[in-house]
Amino acid sequence: MVSQVDPAAIDRIIDKYQSEEGILIQVLLDVQHEYNWLPEEALKRISERLEIPFSQVYRVASFYKAMSLTPRGKHLVRVCLGTACHVRGAPRILDKVERAINIKAGETTQDMKFSLERVNCLGCCALGPVMVIDGEAYGNLVPAKVEEILNKYD
């Protein structure tokens, strides 16, 4: 589902910052949040309005994990691989998730249902290993529980 970018929507986001300096990253985050990815037209508009070279905008978008230059799936699955979760067996959870939805971390399923990301610490270490789907946290995971959790999402 490639979204059509309305330049006015991008302008609205930029205008919120009232010509403040240094807001490129903040604008990109807001656009990412709005469209669930960063379409090329959005980057072009940002480059024009902020008078920043296009390659510079693209560079920033390609540097940060929170920004995606390809469309993301409907549900974002984030598996925590922070040290505490790692020590409690998180790699086996990631393995199970990857096998269950047939993609590797950093990818999106063909049907655009799930995007999978490795995260380095969500700050819920007491519940490790932890997985967050669409902001909802699932803790004290064992590989056996993974599939039934994923099946809850359509």
Next chain:
Amino acid sequence: MVRLQSPAELEELRKHMLAKRDTKKPCITICSGTGCRAYASEKVSTAFEEEIKKQGLDNTIDIKTTGCHGFCEKGPLVVILPGEICYVQVKPTDVAQIISQTIGESKILDQLLYTDPVTGEKAVHESEIPFYKNQTRLVFGNNSKIDPTNIDDYIVLGGYSALSKALFEMTPEEIIAEVKDSGLRGRGGGGFPTGRKWEECRHAPGDIKYVIVNADEGDPGAYMDRSLLEGNPHSVLEGLIIGAYTIGSHVGYIYVREEYPLAVENVFIALSQAEKYGFLGTDILGSGFDFSIKVHRGAGAFVSGESSALMTALEGRVGEPRPKYIHTVISGIWDKPSTLNNVETWANVPLIINKGAAWYASIGTEGSKGTKIFSLVGKVNNTGLVEVPMGTSLRDIIYTIGGGIPKGKKFKAVQTGGPSGGCIPESLIDSPVDFEELSALGSMMGSGGMIVMDEDTCMVDTARYFLDFLSDESCGKCTPCREGIDQMLAILTNITEGKGQDGDIELLEEIAEVTKNASLCALGQTAANPVLSTLRYFRDEYEAHILEKRCPAGVCKALISYYIQPDKCQACLICYRNCPVGAITGAKKQIHVIDQNTCIKCGICFDVCPQRFSAVEKISGRPVPPPLPLEARVIKKKKSKGKK
């Protein structure tokens, strides 16, 4: 909220608020930090709200959602005031009983109290729980008393009195002297003396200066700053405003990582409320001092938490570090003098101003003053946030407060300082937490992440894990970090896959030296620490992997095999049913056997085999015994006594 125009007005407001508060009125406080929310504490809060409404008790009982209490292992935590009765692991179904019995009839519900796993003793008050009893919660303690979305809670506890004192009773030079004398050192990892940093910045040429709160908290396993910012944002703001006044800055930045949406939200609320009261903006409290704060979110890059990288990100450019031969206190954001400090550092400042440097310096060790908040996580019973005076021993933190290692396992090492730090083994567990002491041991204080590891943790895999993390997070600008980490990672991966060779350790050490000495920023310079410290204390594990192709902890997949012991297997079919690839053959009364060629080493059979049988074992460093012939796999039922 009326804008306060003088310290006197602030004091009057505080007195007025205190007088209005009915300290005898029951108040149910529910921990709503991100950790407890993951335990569905919001459902508990809603249940309380609904029940209170249902029973028409809106005017007789207050509810307050607070920030993180710190005892994350036992969440959701509910503390009932005024008695301070602490209930742990509260569920929505407990709510009705709590209201009717504890509040209505002053009856304590034993089943919701904390029970000491060793003595069986129950603790009624939060302060009696061993986890809390042995801490010194000077900075973090107020979290349980404050609703972070209500600035009045902070004011009632004395909030902003330090700001008032700083603005009206002290000069910037006096404040610098006070902070210097206190011995406060940066809590983000660098440990640089805060007073000296402020002094250098104050004296740097230029009229425009910046102060920054570093809330990027990238170390995996560390979440102290998040809980502080979520739970008591005003303590950080107050410290920042005092710092700004001291240095002569009128614009401040708070850089929060985007993985902390609740912290971002609560900071915005705090800023708006502080502005309404006049603690921010123009002519603060009538002092003539102007100061405003902007919030920037991070975007998922560990390296951007490095101070020069963070400043570059604030300029809207890619958050990569720059050469720091000219200090950022002289040339920082937009090349202007900038003071960057960690969240916890700023939160310590109001305490120092209010209670004085001498008091602060009386806590801690010679070189490390005050307290430190640690996130105690990993293989430990009482996972949570722990605040102790500097100089407390690791043993006290892990055992006395942390409750030791779960499931009766043996302690192996504690990792401090995040990916820049190192592991400290059992033999050194009586070492005190102190900046210099931890560095001497090959680790570092870092931001406070403390990850406990047990006998089932492989130290070579741990080193590999950290390098994998750093390789992902390296900005890639400089050769030794970008290529050096990649090459060290390749060697370590080989070792964990059984492809280690003689000479690998020496090569690792050589690459480590160059990344340490030649990298542009601290990420690269400290990248080799996890490798070097695990080599220092666990060289035998490396040698076992390389020379014997054995993983002593039974972790490295390529070096372990799962084997069902024929004399223990009771043919219950549980592992057979759970194996995701059908690698187990077996039937009722027929001993199960794992086909080593099909097995993917996922370990599920090991997990699900009932404890009373414990038939599945991990073999490493020796060949797997061949499977029994089919006839020998029949389990003969044991004849019971008395029968023929």
Next chain:
Amino acid sequence: MKKITLIIDGTERTAQEGMTILEAAQEAGITIPTLCYHPSVTPSGSCRLCTVEILKGGKSRLVTACTYPVEEGIEVKTNSAAVRKTRKMLIELLLARCPSVPVLQELGREYGVKKPRLKKIKNEDCILCGLCTQVCQEKMGVSAINFVGRGVNRTVDFPFERMWDVCVACGACTYVCPTGHIQNEAHKVAQLKRKLGIERKCRYMLMGAVSNKLCPHNYECWRCEYDQRTEYRLCEHPVLALKLN
């Protein structure tokens, strides 16, 4: 400008305040190897090859000469054992990434790098020095190409890997590239050759060095008198010599 006195390789030298150790060394005729340095752009300190040892206040430290400002009384050693050991490993690391790049092989010979010891050998020919992106940004002022991504997978490219019109085939990137990786000039010229009529603007016009000049030589600048004369006059690539930005 304040004069600074420092010792480089045992000899006392004077430098001007604001100079870097590299500039002071160059003035004194001492060669320090560099890869990511070019006098016409801001030093980035990314290759780390110019690492030198300094003694300051009794403490020894390794720093990069291209970014470290000269300080009164410091002692600089541009070729000590520690320095050579560091440079050797840096070259090994770069050779593992780009084994076929001539300038790296040459450095390898100079620093005694024999057979490869590192495990992961790649086949890149870009050392990520960033010079191409810097000249495009700082001298041409168009920033047509830039770094993309981070860490070991970082590359230099056009956004979305498409050659945008903002690139004018000035060739400055090709000129400064130490390894020969950058071929934008050739690719862009191929694009320009497909243009017709008054669109066939001379590259100097596209650069902004002249107004209204069309190309009569099918973008084969080696045949062009104007180009030969300008090159001869400037002794440097026009983008670097002329203040176009």
